[in-house]
Amino acid sequence: MSNQSTDFTNPIYHHEGTELQITTRVKSEPNQPTDGIILDIAGDLNLYSTPALKQILSSLTDAGKVKIFVNVENLHYIDSSGLGAFLAIQSKLMKLNGYIKLCCPTKQVLAVLELTKLKTLLKVNTSLAEALRNS
Secondary structure (H helix, E strand, C coil): CECCCCCCCCCEEEEECCCEEEEEECCCCCCCCCCEEEEEEEEEECCCCHHHHHHHHHHHHHCCCCEEEEEEEEEEEECHHHHHHHHHHHHHHHHCCCEEEEECCCHHHHHHHHHCCCCCCCEEECCHHHHHHCC
């Protein structure tokens, strides 16, 4: 079931598809910027689930959330469409003096990021706390 509301002033936004679950946390962690938001992503990010992520990321930036921390510790799989979504939003956020940081990648996700040389282009942190400290 998908929550259709895009009111990101609400502390929790939840999207659940067949392959991907996305939950947002507006303000819940120390050092979290006021224009920042945390997304917890679980499942598989692929051709079929990426459009939901793109829609949410677009809505977040439209709502003024330009520092996006993506907790991917429960992301099991990512393909080129998922990587493309992260790259597209990174490009948009850079123009707005923002960024996207991927936090807690699994071994599988980290291997894909390293293989594609995107680990340096996309900011990757071993923990959410580290990413927030360095924001």
